[in-house]
Amino acid sequence: MRELEFTVWELTGCPYFAKHKPVTKEGVIAFTVGAERHKVIQELLRRRGFIIEQAVNYYITYKNTVVLIKGRIDAIDPVNKIIYEIKPANLTMRGIRQLALYRDLYYLDTKQVYDIGFILYRKHGETLRLSFINNMLYKPRLLEMFNNVIEIIKHYIDRDEPPRVSCDDCKYCELRSECKPVLKYFGLNLVPLRK
Ligand code: SF4
Numbered sequence: 001m002r003e004l005e006f007t008v009w010e011l012t013g014c015p016y017f018a019k020h021k022p023v024t025k026e027g028v029i030a031f032t033v034g035a036e037r038h039k040v041i042q043e044l045l046r047r048r049g050f051i052i053e054q055a056v057n058y059y060i061t062y063k064n065t066v067v068l069i070k071g072r073i074d075a076i077d078p079v080n081k082i083i084y085e086i087k088p089a090n091l092t093m094r095g096i097r098q099l100a101l102y103r104d105l106y107y108l109d110t111k112q113v114y115d116i117g118f119i120l121y122r123k124h125g126e127t128l129r130l131s132f133i134n135n136m137l138y139k140p141r142l143l144e145m146f147n148n149v150i151e152i153i154k155h156y157i158d159r160d161e162p163p164r165v166s167c168d169d170c171k172y173c174e175l176r177s178e179c180k181p182v183l184k185y186f187g188l189n190l191v192p193l194r195k
Pocket of ligand 1: 014016017164165166167169170173174175176177179180181
Protein backbone atom coordinates (compact mmCIF):
# COMPACT_ATOMS: atom_id res chain seq x y z
CA MET A 1 0.00 0.00 0.00
CA ARG A 2 1.20 3.48 -0.86
CA GLU A 3 0.94 6.19 1.82
CA LEU A 4 0.17 9.90 1.41
CA GLU A 5 -0.30 12.71 3.91
CA PHE A 6 -2.20 15.98 3.56
CA THR A 7 -2.69 18.84 5.96
CA VAL A 8 -6.00 20.61 6.46
CA TRP A 9 -4.19 23.72 5.24
CA GLU A 10 -3.28 22.32 1.81
CA LEU A 11 -6.67 20.69 1.22
CA THR A 12 -8.61 23.89 1.89
CA GLY A 13 -6.57 25.87 -0.65
CA CYS A 14 -4.62 24.93 -3.78
CA PRO A 15 -2.47 21.81 -3.17
CA TYR A 16 -0.28 22.67 -6.17
CA PHE A 17 0.47 26.10 -4.73
CA ALA A 18 1.09 24.64 -1.27
CA LYS A 19 3.73 22.33 -2.73
CA HIS A 20 5.48 24.82 -4.98
CA LYS A 21 5.06 28.21 -3.36
CA PRO A 22 8.30 30.14 -2.93
CA VAL A 23 9.52 30.84 0.62
CA THR A 24 9.85 34.62 0.92
CA LYS A 25 11.25 36.75 3.74
CA GLU A 26 7.87 38.53 4.08
CA GLY A 27 6.09 35.17 4.28
CA VAL A 28 8.40 33.93 7.04
CA ILE A 29 7.93 37.16 9.05
CA ALA A 30 4.13 37.02 8.67
CA PHE A 31 4.13 33.36 9.76
CA THR A 32 6.30 34.07 12.81
CA VAL A 33 4.20 37.06 13.92
CA GLY A 34 0.99 35.05 13.44
CA ALA A 35 2.40 32.11 15.44
CA GLU A 36 3.40 34.40 18.33
CA ARG A 37 -0.07 35.96 18.46
CA HIS A 38 -1.67 32.52 18.39
CA LYS A 39 0.47 31.49 21.37
CA VAL A 40 -0.58 34.49 23.45
CA ILE A 41 -4.28 33.96 22.69
CA GLN A 42 -4.10 30.21 23.27
CA GLU A 43 -2.53 30.75 26.69
CA LEU A 44 -5.46 33.01 27.65
CA LEU A 45 -7.92 30.37 26.43
CA ARG A 46 -6.11 27.57 28.23
CA ARG A 47 -6.60 29.46 31.51
CA ARG A 48 -10.33 29.62 30.73
CA GLY A 49 -10.48 25.82 30.39
CA PHE A 50 -10.32 25.53 26.60
CA ILE A 51 -8.55 22.56 24.97
CA ILE A 52 -5.67 23.88 22.86
CA GLU A 53 -4.01 22.44 19.74
CA GLN A 54 -6.13 19.29 19.59
CA ALA A 55 -4.63 16.99 16.94
CA VAL A 56 -7.04 15.52 14.39
CA ASN A 57 -5.87 12.64 12.20
CA TYR A 58 -8.16 10.80 9.85
CA TYR A 59 -7.30 8.00 7.42
CA ILE A 60 -9.02 7.07 4.19
CA THR A 61 -8.09 4.47 1.58
CA TYR A 62 -8.42 5.05 -2.15
CA LYS A 63 -6.97 2.96 -5.01
CA ASN A 64 -4.34 1.14 -3.00
CA THR A 65 -3.29 4.34 -1.22
CA VAL A 66 -3.70 5.07 2.48
CA VAL A 67 -4.22 8.78 2.97
CA LEU A 68 -3.79 10.63 6.26
CA ILE A 69 -5.57 13.97 6.63
CA LYS A 70 -4.07 15.80 9.58
CA GLY A 71 -4.30 19.08 11.39
CA ARG A 72 -4.57 20.79 14.77
CA ILE A 73 -7.65 22.53 16.05
CA ASP A 74 -6.69 25.90 17.53
CA ALA A 75 -9.10 25.77 20.48
CA ILE A 76 -12.10 23.80 21.72
CA ASP A 77 -14.61 25.07 24.26
CA PRO A 78 -15.53 21.73 25.89
CA VAL A 79 -18.41 23.15 27.96
CA ASN A 80 -20.33 24.76 25.11
CA LYS A 81 -18.99 22.22 22.57
CA ILE A 82 -17.56 24.74 20.09
CA ILE A 83 -14.53 24.30 17.85
CA TYR A 84 -12.70 27.60 17.27
CA GLU A 85 -10.20 28.83 14.73
CA ILE A 86 -8.07 31.80 15.74
CA LYS A 87 -7.68 34.25 12.86
CA PRO A 88 -6.82 37.87 12.15
CA ALA A 89 -9.89 40.10 11.79
CA ASN A 90 -9.61 40.10 7.97
CA LEU A 91 -11.01 36.58 7.75
CA THR A 92 -10.88 34.77 4.39
CA MET A 93 -13.08 32.06 2.87
CA ARG A 94 -10.17 29.69 3.32
CA GLY A 95 -10.42 30.22 7.07
CA ILE A 96 -14.08 29.20 6.95
CA ARG A 97 -13.22 26.10 4.90
CA GLN A 98 -10.54 25.13 7.43
CA LEU A 99 -12.91 25.50 10.37
CA ALA A 100 -15.61 23.46 8.61
CA LEU A 101 -13.12 20.70 7.83
CA TYR A 102 -11.89 20.58 11.42
CA ARG A 103 -15.51 20.19 12.62
CA ASP A 104 -16.02 17.34 10.11
CA LEU A 105 -12.81 15.52 11.06
CA TYR A 106 -13.60 15.89 14.76
CA TYR A 107 -17.04 14.45 14.11
CA LEU A 108 -15.61 11.50 12.15
CA ASP A 109 -13.13 10.81 14.94
CA THR A 110 -15.42 11.22 17.96
CA LYS A 111 -18.97 10.94 16.52
CA GLN A 112 -19.80 14.18 18.34
CA VAL A 113 -21.19 17.17 16.43
CA TYR A 114 -19.62 20.40 17.70
CA ASP A 115 -20.64 23.92 16.80
CA ILE A 116 -18.05 26.15 15.10
CA GLY A 117 -16.81 29.67 15.67
CA PHE A 118 -13.94 32.09 15.20
CA ILE A 119 -11.82 34.01 17.63
CA LEU A 120 -10.80 37.01 15.60
CA TYR A 121 -7.96 39.23 16.78
CA ARG A 122 -7.00 42.78 15.99
CA LYS A 123 -3.84 44.48 17.19
CA HIS A 124 -4.61 47.57 19.24
CA GLY A 125 -1.41 49.27 20.42
CA GLU A 126 0.47 46.63 22.40
CA THR A 127 -2.60 44.50 23.08
CA LEU A 128 -4.72 42.09 21.06
CA ARG A 129 -8.46 42.68 20.97
CA LEU A 130 -10.48 39.49 20.62
CA SER A 131 -13.96 38.92 19.20
CA PHE A 132 -15.73 35.59 19.64
CA ILE A 133 -17.95 34.82 16.63
CA ASN A 134 -20.16 31.74 16.97
CA ASN A 135 -23.44 32.96 15.60
CA MET A 136 -22.48 32.75 11.92
CA LEU A 137 -25.48 33.25 9.63
CA TYR A 138 -24.27 30.59 7.23
CA LYS A 139 -22.90 27.35 8.60
CA PRO A 140 -21.53 24.63 6.34
CA ARG A 141 -23.45 21.36 6.36
CA LEU A 142 -21.86 18.53 8.31
CA LEU A 143 -19.31 16.69 6.07
CA GLU A 144 -19.70 19.24 3.23
CA MET A 145 -16.02 20.18 3.40
CA PHE A 146 -14.92 16.62 4.05
CA ASN A 147 -16.61 15.53 0.81
CA ASN A 148 -14.85 18.38 -1.04
CA VAL A 149 -11.42 17.36 0.13
CA ILE A 150 -12.08 13.73 -0.79
CA GLU A 151 -12.56 14.96 -4.37
CA ILE A 152 -9.23 16.81 -4.20
CA ILE A 153 -7.46 13.72 -2.87
CA LYS A 154 -8.95 11.58 -5.65
CA HIS A 155 -7.71 14.04 -8.27
CA TYR A 156 -4.26 13.88 -6.73
CA ILE A 157 -4.12 10.09 -6.71
CA ASP A 158 -5.73 9.63 -10.16
CA ARG A 159 -3.18 11.93 -11.83
CA ASP A 160 -0.30 11.47 -9.39
CA GLU A 161 0.20 15.21 -8.93
CA PRO A 162 -1.24 17.92 -6.68
CA PRO A 163 -4.30 19.42 -8.39
CA ARG A 164 -4.50 23.11 -9.21
CA VAL A 165 -7.49 24.47 -7.32
CA SER A 166 -8.51 28.03 -8.07
CA CYS A 167 -9.09 29.84 -4.75
CA ASP A 168 -7.79 32.63 -2.49
CA ASP A 169 -4.21 31.37 -3.11
CA CYS A 170 -4.24 32.46 -6.78
CA LYS A 171 -3.57 36.10 -6.01
CA TYR A 172 -0.18 35.14 -4.50
CA CYS A 173 0.74 32.60 -7.19
CA GLU A 174 3.25 33.22 -9.96
CA LEU A 175 1.29 30.94 -12.29
CA ARG A 176 -1.98 32.87 -12.17
CA SER A 177 -1.71 34.32 -15.72
CA GLU A 178 -1.08 30.93 -17.36
CA CYS A 179 -2.70 28.45 -14.96
CA LYS A 180 -5.38 25.98 -16.00
CA PRO A 181 -6.95 24.88 -12.71
CA VAL A 182 -8.87 21.60 -12.62
CA LEU A 183 -11.10 22.56 -9.69
CA LYS A 184 -12.36 25.77 -8.17
CA TYR A 185 -13.49 26.70 -4.67
CA PHE A 186 -16.51 29.00 -4.88
CA GLY A 187 -16.69 29.86 -1.22
CA LEU A 188 -17.29 26.45 0.35
CA ASN A 189 -18.34 24.72 -2.86
CA LEU A 190 -15.83 22.80 -4.94
CA VAL A 191 -16.61 22.65 -8.66
CA PRO A 192 -14.79 20.83 -11.46
CA LEU A 193 -13.44 23.04 -14.28
CA ARG A 194 -11.95 20.39 -16.53
CA LYS A 195 -11.23 16.65 -16.62
S1 SF4 B 1 -2.86 30.03 -10.13
FE1 SF4 B 1 -4.25 29.31 -8.53
S2 SF4 B 1 -4.95 27.29 -9.22
FE2 SF4 B 1 -3.12 27.80 -10.41
S3 SF4 B 1 -1.45 26.82 -9.28
FE3 SF4 B 1 -1.61 28.96 -8.62
S4 SF4 B 1 -2.90 28.91 -6.79
FE4 SF4 B 1 -3.20 26.97 -7.89
